[in-house]
Amino acid sequence: MQQAVRIWPYPLRSLGGAARDFSVAAAGSTKPTMPPCNFTPKPYKGMTYEDTVKARKDHLVPGMVTYYKKPLLIDQGHMQWLFDYEGKRYLDLIAGIVTVSVGHCHPKVNARAQEQQSKLWHTTNIYMHPTIHQYVKKLAAKMPGNLKVVYLTNSGGEANDLAMVMARLYTGSYDIISLKNGYHGAGPYCGGLTALNTWRFPLAGGFGIHHATTPDVFRGPWGGANCRDSIAQTQRKCNCPEGSCNAANMYAEQLNDVLKYSCSKKVAAFFAEPIQGVGGTVQHPKTYLKQVYAMVRERGGLCVSDEGVEMKVWNLRCDGDGPDRVLVVLVHTSGVLRPMELIPDIVTMAKGIGNGYPMGAVVTTPEIAQVMSSALHFNTFGGNPVACAVASAVLDVIEEDKLQENSRKVGGLFLQELLKLRDEFEVVGDVRGKGLMLGVEFVKSKKSVEPLPATEVNEIWERLKDSGVLVGKGGLHGNVFRIKPPMCITAEDVHFAVAVLRQALSEVT
Numbered sequence: 001m002q003q004a005v006r007i008w009p010y011p012l013r014s015l016g017g018a019a020r021d022f023s024v025a026a027a028g029s030t031k032p033t034m035p036p037c038n039f040t041p042k043p044y045k046g047m048t049y050e051d052t053v054k055a056r057k058d059h060l061v062p063g064m065v066t067y068y069k070k071p072l073l074i075d076q077g078h079m080q081w082l083f084d085y086e087g088k089r090y091l092d093l094i095a096g097i098v099t100v101s102v103g104h105c106h107p108k109v110n111a112r113a114q115e116q117q118s119k120l121w122h123t124t125n126i127y128m129h130p131t132i133h134q135y136v137k138k139l140a141a142k143m144p145g146n147l148k149v150v151y152l153t154n155s156g157g158e159a160n161d162l163a164m165v166m167a168r169l170y171t172g173s174y175d176i177i178s179l180k181n182g183y184h185g186a187g188p189y190c191g192g193l194t195a196l197n198t199w200r201f202p203l204a205g206g207f208g209i210h211h212a213t214t215p216d217v218f219r220g221p222w223g224g225a226n227c228r229d230s231i232a233q234t235q236r237k238c239n240c241p242e243g244s245c246n247a248a249n250m251y252a253e254q255l256n257d258v259l260k261y262s263c264s265k266k267v268a269a270f271f272a273e274p275i276q277g278v279g280g281t282v283q284h285p286k287t288y289l290k291q292v293y294a295m296v297r298e299r300g301g302l303c304v305s306d307e308g309v310e311m312k313v314w315n316l317r318c319d320g321d322g323p324d325r326v327l328v329v330l331v332h333t334s335g336v337l338r339p340m341e342l343i344p345d346i347v348t349m350a351k352g353i354g355n356g357y358p359m360g361a362v363v364t365t366p367e368i369a370q371v372m373s374s375a376l377h378f379n380t381f382g383g384n385p386v387a388c389a390v391a392s393a394v395l396d397v398i399e400e401d402k403l404q405e406n407s408r409k410v411g412g413l414f415l416q417e418l419l420k421l422r423d424e425f426e427v428v429g430d431v432r433g434k435g436l437m438l439g440v441e442f443v444k445s446k447k448s449v450e451p452l453p454a455t456e457v458n459e460i461w462e463r464l465k466d467s468g469v470l471v472g473k474g475g476l477h478g479n480v481f482r483i484k485p486p487m488c489i490t491a492e493d494v495h496f497a498v499a500v501l502r503q504a505l506s507e508v509t
Helices: 049-059 107-117 130-141 156-171 246-262 288-298 366-374 385-400 403-424 454-466 491-508
Strands: 074-078 081-084 089-092 149-153 176-179 209-212 269-272 302-307 316-319 326-329 346-350 360-364 428-434 437-442 472-474 480-483
Touching: 089 491, 107 385, 130 149, 130 360, 130 385, 149 156, 149 366, 156 176, 156 269, 156 302, 156 346, 156 360, 156 366, 176 246, 209 246, 246 288, 269 288, 288 302, 385 403, 403 428, 403 437, 403 491, 437 454, 454 491
Parallel strands: 176 209, 176 269, 269 302, 302 346
Antiparallel strands: 074 081, 081 089, 149 360, 316 326, 346 360, 428 437, 437 480, 472 480
16 A cells, blocks of 8 residues: 555635636646646556557457547546556546446555454355444444335346346336436346447347436427526526526426326336436436326336436535435535435445445345345355455445545536536537546537537547546537546636646647
């Protein structure tokens, strides 16, 4: 382990204070200056770049996508930073596809993993071992209501598979509703919930699953300037009376049509991401989930909150300030802990609960969990001792490093700065999100909202990478930048990233 490692490269300054000017380049440079980092990577000792490219081509499945014209070869990570084989440093704003939650190789998480590895790597859960019991007790304590029983898996896809089985067993019904543009995994079972054709093979599947219209207030048929529970609103006109959201009502009524015409009188479940991640950081309008949960429960169904992909880290939060407050078990949304008005029956989670260590979970009530005792059910690696030690450390770090508060403050600043870009550039059609789960959608023009062609989006994307900033892409057309960094990023990182994006937009558009 590195000695005297500081968790933050520098203290967080007040959001109201003077910002360091990252638009001013260093002497002799035309690029914004990257914030400092006190970590020095070790020399690279792996395969040559050329041999790595060949091995990937020859021995990994061709469907495995590689980012960028010249793919990155990443060797080391430290908190919000990644280092390639040549030692070049990158600000990681996609966090291993929305997975690294508290920071790459966080020293406290590393120490816990190493301690457990020296004692016990693996044993069957037929025996008792301490870490699984310590972790599930700690996780259950973060959950509201009667969500107190935890099933541990290896991934979010496995968690959603299990949630589907639970819902169908518990209700005795088969019909499940999910949302178009949603992503819930790519396996042969949960893949039916996913409603993006870019992720679907021409194979039979998805039996009993029905897709309702995406409640997208930017690109969808309904939406206005006050629909979102966020400081980032669309620029569409809004005629809704105060305290009401007509768009939410219209989208909820469309889902009600699916229930009336496509399903049996009793349904098994409704699956939804609190904010659609792979689909392009699409945030539901206020009151939408509250209305839909009521409709589904009226028909005997369970409500499942899938937080496995986009939310990264789960800790008890309340998403929203209005009547649609819903359990969002994550640390990326803003707000403070408050009484829950809308609690799912099942929560699925993965990715960031292990800070990148393979792990997933399903949390539900004792009553619903009981249905799994009707037959043998077992997961060989679910609840692995090392995985549970890592996940337990992640929960501790979230509290000790005050990462929820950091996500709220730095995420709010990020949104404010990105909104300035929307006002400056015609191609920036929409900025959206909460906390540190953000999206920037690019369009040909704000009037048409036609997606910006891939060639232009990719050119902006490449220039960000060349300047040391990594973001993801999402949305059906790949025209949304997904910004979901580790929660340890700072205000200075934000100003640097926005300066880089501003420069790339100026050069390309």
